[in-house]
Amino acid sequence: MIKLSKRLQTIADCVTAGARTADIGSDHALLPVYLLQSGKCPSAIAGELNYGPYQAARKQIAEAGLTKVIEARQGNGLGVLAPGEADTVTIAGMGGALMADILETGRLAGKLEGVKELVLQPNVGEEIVRKWLSKHGYVLQGETLLEEDGKQYEVLHALRAADSPADVTNERLYDPSFLPAAMEPGLKQEWLYRMGPYLLRQRAELLPNKWRHEIGKLERICKQMGQSELPESREKEALLRGEINAIEEVLSCLQMVKPSSNC
Known part of the structure; x- marks a missing residue:
């Protein structure tokens, strides 16, 4: 075979x-x-x-x-x-x-x-x-x-x-109520789609590594943007910093949520 x-x-x-x-x-x-x-x-x-x-x-x-x-x-x-x-x-x-x-x-x-x-x-x-x-x-x-x-x-x-x-x-899969209330509702919903409802709930072993790697890529891009004086670069860097902060917030939430196989 x-x-x-x-x-x-x-x-x-x-x-x-x-x-x-x-x-x-x-x-x-x-x-x-x-x-x-x-x-x-x-x-x-x-x-x-x-x-x-x-x-x-x-x-x-x-x-x-x-x-x-x-x-x-x-x-x-x-x-x-x-x-x-x-x-x-x-x-x-x-x-x-x-x-x-x-x-x-x-x-x-x-x-x-x-x-x-x-x-x-x-x-x-x-x-x-x-x-x-x-x-x-x-x-x-x-x-x-x-x-x-x-x-x-x-x-x-x-x-x-x-x-x-x-x-x-x-409806149950993308119900973000299991995430800490401190997160904005719209942000919760978006990150369920981005990180995966099962992977988040079960705290998949590789999930933090994957998104830490993503943070690293975004940090490198921010560093490049920081070398430019163009207004567009400042705006792009601010957006990327917001993205990094959102990932950090979700990853910190994972440490607070008990893993579950249920929806």
Whole structure:
């Protein structure tokens, strides 16, 4: 059986057994091949925009002897799917803005019809993906923050609201009342989207490290802005300082909140 990276294995573990799966941006089709070889899924589609990765996916599928149950398709995003053709869609390794755009374009075209489950791994802009899910009737079931090859990744697992347990709703997930009252309500809400409702509540082990690293990047940018006398630079530096202060406030709150697996 093919061996997956830690990141792809985390995604595979989230996929519901028995689901017809479509992996969008499949590259070498490693994830679909694993899902079939492990017996977790009965069929899969490997979608890829560019010709080179599409051919690599076809080769991987053929070498695994799975051409009858995994189909490689070349196309843009969810355009490779027909409505009702997949139960689960996985998308990994791209920015959150692009991921949300792929999902929205597919939604408007009816490509998400019948899709009960989304497993998503944005490289950046995770809050954009969380907001899209919340707006369009998907509810997070869990989040994983992992580290691989010196980089940190977030894997988001969501179900349609109709398929989500009754006690797991977006209203409960994004209810910021568990955070200390000293924080402004609007700030609480925004940081639930940015840091992740599960990751915050459970005080994910890697979460402080991730955001301390972000603070470091912002500090370096502020230092560069400080060397400029332009008014725009002063304004940009002030905004970044506000961002740093907000992150520090949320991180300090994490030390005050008991970890919880409940919403």
